Amino acid sequence: MPQSGTSRQLSAALAAAARGWHVFPLRPGGKRPALHGEARCPRTGDCRAGHRKWEQRATCDPARIRAAWTRAPFNVGIATGPSGLVVVDLDTPKDGADAPDGAATFQALCERAGQAIPTTLTVRTASGGRHLYFTAPAGVRLGNTAGTLAPLVDTRAWGGYVVAPGSTTDAGTYEVVGARPVAPLPGWLLDALQPTPRPVGAVSVAVTTRATRYAEAALANETRAVAAAQEGRREAALFRAARALGRFVAWGDLPRSVVEEALQQAGESTGLPPAQCRATLRSALNWSIAHNPRRRTA
Numbered sequence: 001m002p003q004s005g006t007s008r009q010l011s012a013a014l015a016a017a018a019r020g021w022h023v024f025p026l027r028p029g030g031k032r033p034a035l036h037g038e039a040r041c042p043r044t045g046d047c048r049a050g051h052r053k054w055e056q057r058a059t060c061d062p063a064r065i066r067a068a069w070t071r072a073p074f075n076v077g078i079a080t081g082p083s084g085l086v087v088v089d090l091d092t093p094k095d096g097a098d099a100p101d102g103a104a105t106f107q108a109l110c111e112r113a114g115q116a117i118p119t120t121l122t123v124r125t126a127s128g129g130r131h132l133y134f135t136a137p138a139g140v141r142l143g144n145t146a147g148t149l150a151p152l153v154d155t156r157a158w159g160g161y162v163v164a165p166g167s168t169t170d171a172g173t174y175e176v177v178g179a180r181p182v183a184p185l186p187g188w189l190l191d192a193l194q195p196t197p198r199p200v201g202a203v204s205v206a207v208t209t210r211a212t213r214y215a216e217a218a219l220a221n222e223t224r225a226v227a228a229a230q231e232g233r234r235e236a237a238l239f240r241a242a243r244a245l246g247r248f249v250a251w252g253d254l255p256r257s258v259v260e261e262a263l264q265q266a267g268e269s270t271g272l273p274p275a276q277c278r279a280t281l282r283s284a285l286n287w288s289i290a291h292n293p294r295r296r297t298a
Helices: 006-019 055-057 062-069 102-112 185-192 204-226 232-248 255-268 274-290
Strands: 023-026 073-078 085-090 122-124 131-137 143-150 151-156 161-162 177-180
Touching: 006 062, 006 073, 006 122, 023 062, 055 073, 073 274, 085 102, 102 143, 102 151, 102 274, 143 185, 143 274, 177 185, 177 274, 185 274, 204 255, 255 274
Parallel strands: none
Antiparallel strands: 023 073, 073 161, 085 131, 085 151, 122 131, 122 177, 143 151
């Protein structure tokens, strides 16, 4: 005998809670919290200040879940932060735009980083995108991102939520397509998602002046190398240059905007698409800055 909508969603909520994931009701057939007064930022998925009641009310308690979901066929939201999850959201282009989807840009990101596409629990979204579930690293509190890793690639952690498998909207149903264990967040993704460290310590004016001159010379050399790269080696040259210059950004010798602008122009001059240049620069600079956190003191 087929389940009613309420029974299906209740089963989905209980299944998520059995994994230790904290769930809360979403509007029937929708993706917004069913709690009164919630307001969500359309770009990042964060709830606006003072309105994140769903994160506090999300629960793993079967009794509370049954009490809520027997009232209506609520869709199921998973509060990623309290659940110890980081979910990578590979989205699809909006309004039929002719552009690579999040799965394609994420694959390109993995290739540039020299990493295989992570194998983990995967959910197909109602729009045809993918949610990749990872366990959050201990002792690190990550927030949400929108396009930080690559175009149409967002992440949900503290302050965010995802629609659980089993939920249904007018566009379709959220379904598990990779029934695998939830893998730990890969270290290289953690590096890319952590906030840019602030330079630590003070240096003398003389050291700063010498360091800045050296950094400016490095910027000129790396920019020339990118502009001279031949077809087949252009993106690799751009990636190497950004990694090399990222340490100067971390040390405070060059503004990130200056590095990005110079390398973006050089990359585009070789024929690389602007979006590809931006994604490559973002990935390489994030990695380099995270791995060069301290300003030189001599």
